[in-house]
Amino acid sequence: GQQVMQIPQYQHVQEGEDFTTYCNSSTTLSNIQWYKQRPGGHPVFLIQLVKSGEVKKQKRLTFQFGEAKKNSSLHITATQTTDVGTYFCAGHLRNRDDKIIFGKGTRLHILP
Template sequence: GQQVMQIPQYQHVQEGEDFTTYCNSSTTLSNIQWYKQRPGGHPVFLIQLVKSGEVKKQKRLTFQFGEAKKNSSLHITATQTTDVGTYFCAGPGWDTGNQFYFGTGTSLTVIP
């Protein structure tokens, strides 16, 4: 299957600092999705990006899809303790319908 890498793997920030996670695919993606998994919980869908260069915002979260549709980023402004969790990007396989391959994930810890 295709490879979707995320960096960093772990990030510790002080509450109020910004946070960014980057997602890189080995192949061009038709779209990319982001999920959040709280500690002990299950992944929950956050957003989907479809267009090249697309930027979407959800309150303090900004999602971006690269021009070449091979990378994406999630930026959180002024982190809060409720942002703690693991953030995954996920992209569909071109030859496998809507079977989504998940990135390696970035675990965010927010220090109060």
């Protein structure tokens, strides 16, 4: 079935370093969403990308949607301890009755 693959599974970075997580879909997506889940918490929506090649920024976070609408990335510049958590991409599949498929997530750990 359709899958949304996300890498890496884990990432340890020194505070101040950059971080990137990548998401790939086996099929074209209507849109892609990104969520953050803090340890012990529930997923919280960050952003949605809809257009081919779209780039959006939220302060230190940069989100990109690929030209073919099959891949996406989230880049964090100069990580801070508050960035700790798991970042999930979630692909909204075309013609699949509004189903949203989550990637496995990238768990970010910040080393002080």
